[in-house]
Amino acid sequence: MKRKKSTKSELYNRNEKKRSKGVSQWNIAWRRFKKNKAALAGALIIGFVLFLAAFDALIAPYPPNDLPGFYQGETRVPPSTKYLFGTDYVGHDVFSQVVYGARSALYVGFGAAALAMSLAVLVGLVSGYYGGLVDNILMRITEIFLVIPFLLILLVFLKVITAVAPSGVGGLSIVAIMIGLFSWAPNARIIRGEVLRVKESEFIEASKSLGASKRRILFRHIFPNVLHTIIVLTTLMIATAILVEAAVSFLGFGDANAITWGQQLQKANEAVKEAWWEGVFPGLFITLLVLGFSLLGNGLRDALDPRLRE
């Protein structure tokens, strides 16, 4: 019994060693990523904000929308140990509100990026692979979305939807969906370009001559080879979506019931003269989070792009 067991584990170990000799593409990417300090810093920032969002109720000293400053006659007091980032004009604890804002920012960032990238991948793959008339039509539509004054249309849609929707409908999901629907175009164009590049390579020719179906070629051969581009674009798209959401909320067209950093900035903008802390901290967090995703995106690009490998 005992002997048998040991041989088994020996065999297993040998296999394990053999396996570790072959280094996968992802392993190589991870090794390069680890060396990139800026990218790690970006990941750290995102991790920090994720942590804030996950444990917001535990971290924030006051419940959401609570008015501790109001009850104690301490509205618009500067930062102190009691109110880490001060209080605003109605008595919200700015620090608590900033902590709760993390969840909204991430929600819209991930949601909008997921939608935008799904559309972009679909359009990019189909357009790049099938070419011809399909490509032509899809690219003309993409161009319209590239030139359209995206923020203006977004504001109109959001305003109209909140005007007709019964209360309770709408909110952050609508903001995320709208941002997603209007920001896929540049990414679709880049993905299409990548597909065109991969399509011309010899291994595609080889699998064609082996009789692989179009679908197989598209999903098993082309998609994995543009995946690194998609990952990088997704990361950067999250950053853009967070910026756009902040801008929309800043202009007062966001979800009025959610706690968002943009909205805090909007309120602060009305009183920058009296209370700098109302705006400085939420804005700092927007910048930090966007910077985090940008650094991560750039780091991923350097790590994943095989052409940049030295």
Added chain:
Amino acid sequence: MSIIRYIIRRLIYLIPLFFGILIIVFVASRVAGDPVQLMTVQNPRITAEAKQNLREYYGLDQPLYYQFFIFLAQLFQGNLGNSYSLRGGTAVTTLIGDYAWLTFELQLSALFLSLLIAIPIGILSAKKQYSKLDMSVTTTSLIGTCIPVFYMGIIAIIIFGYFLGWFPAGGAHSILAERYPFGSYIIDELWHMVLPTAVLTFATLAPVVLLVRSSMLEVLRQDYILAARASGLSERTVIYKHALRNALIPVVTYIGLYFGSMLAGAPITETIFNWPGVGRLFVEATTKLDFPVIMGVTFFITIMTLIANLITDITYGYIDPRIRLE
């Protein structure tokens, strides 16, 4: 001759784009149904008859496609309709005419200044790749692209508007004529422009610097640069005569895009600085669901973007003769 044919080709190319955008804008303004219903949603006392009168007055009782053709027909006669709510129903063209100049003034000066600053910085940074200067330039630019422009604006207002009190924090003019510096209207306006222009310049600067730098690095790696260096040309000639022209091609293509996105971003910049341009007009109109103004401003900004793109294309063809022959 070929350049004229090239321009005509680009113009024809823009027509479907133009109509596509018009349709999207029209759909955007009608997606939720009846504008009169939306406008009067907060007015419970309005009668059904009054609503019907409003609909007839604005031609909203007609079928949607008919409204769209009326809109198009009016558009080609230079008429964008009358505002529902602003200044007692002023023509939208008049409104835009009143506000457009201030928007252009701000956006164009910021664009011009940022190019003026960004190109030399980008070149310098590329020339000394991985030096301390390069590192600090790229880091600053990267952070610059991550700061929302309205946040930058708020910080600038807090520091320069209030703490230091150097520049006015908002508006395009002092309220009282007695407050005009040196008694001059123009100097007063310039004085008010300093903060918004500076913020907008910095916001545009960052991506352009990164673009110039990477495109310059790309060009400096080319064989013909090596050849130019090998033939003993001075570094100055190599960079400014041989490399720069090719390095600027991607930058030029982006100028049109930047200008478009700057114009579309006007609602944000103009809201922070309380700048009376089309962007603020748009925000005001959207809050009031004033559809003719919304359509008008969107249309106006789209046209400007398309023109900027056309100019970009032409410049592009001029800088890079290979493009024209396509």
